[in-house]
Amino acid sequence: MTAAVPAYGIAAGKTIRITWATESNGPYANIDPVGPCSFWLAPFTSKGVGKVWSKIHEYTNDGADKANWCSANLATKGYFDFVIPSDIAPGKYILRAELINILGASVSNYSDFTSGPEFYSSCQVIEVTGGGAAPLKNPVSILEAYKKYYKTPLFPKGMKNSEFAYPGPAPYTTGLI
Numbered sequence: 001m002t003a004a005v006p007a008y009g010i011a012a013g014k015t016i017r018i019t020w021a022t023e024s025n026g027p028y029a030n031i032d033p034v035g036p037c038s039f040w041l042a043p044f045t046s047k048g049v050g051k052v053w054s055k056i057h058e059y060t061n062d063g064a065d066k067a068n069w070c071s072a073n074l075a076t077k078g079y080f081d082f083v084i085p086s087d088i089a090p091g092k093y094i095l096r097a098e099l100i101n102i103l104g105a106s107v108s109n110y111s112d113f114t115s116g117p118e119f120y121s122s123c124q125v126i127e128v129t130g131g132g133a134a135p136l137k138n139p140v141s142i143l144e145a146y147k148k149y150y151k152t153p154l155f156p157k158g159m160k161n162s163e164f165a166y167p168g169p170a171p172y173t174t175g176l177i
Contacts, residue, residue: 005044005092005125012131013086018097019079035102035117036060036166037070039082041136044092044125051144053096054136056172057082071099085174087132095126096142138169145169 010016018039038058046052059070059080074080080097101118145168 007044007092007125007127009127009129010084011129012084012088012090015081015083016095016126017079017081020074020099034071035069035100037074037080037100038098038166038168038171040096040098040142041088041093041172042096042139043136044094046094048094048096048123048142051139051141052136053142053145054139054172055145055168055170056085058166058171060166071101074099084126084128085131085134085172087134087174088128088172089133089135090128090131092125092127095124097122097124134174137172140169 036059038055040053040055042048042052042054059073059082061069070080098119098121101120
């Protein structure tokens with residue numbers, strides 16, 4: 001990546017909308033995965049390599065037995081809104097939007113990737129304006145964020161939706177270090 005890469009401008013503390021779409025059917029058609037979403041930031045200059053990703057938002061489910069997962073929200077609306085932290089330092093960042101399909105996540109066979117959760121992710125370069133001077137908090141590598149789930153099921157059979165714990169660190173909280 002070079003500094004000449006175009007970026008979507010967004011002010012710190014403002015709402016950003018992420019839209020999911022399929023190639024052939026347009027926005028939000030055929031969203032079949034069932035599961036949570038998470039949104040991460042990494043400094044643009046890091047190229048996304050190493051312990052540089054900070055989770056800024058996550059949506060698992062509403063806690064009900066027949067949970068309203070993030071994927072259901074996407075299937076209905078086709079987008080997800082969340083707020084960019086108000087105190088992060090201005091600059092270019094890589095924004096990673098991710099949806100995890102947990103339907104196959106009751107099995108843990110990651111050695112050959114024939115089963116387990118499916119990760120649907122996309123990245124966009126954004127340029128945050130305004131804000132403060134806070135660095136990203138609790139940075140991890142994406143692989144590290146999911147490390148403990150490589151050998152155990154992400155969503156074991158019999159587990160209630162309300163018991164789901166999203167992988168990785170807690171999301172960024174403005175004002176807290």
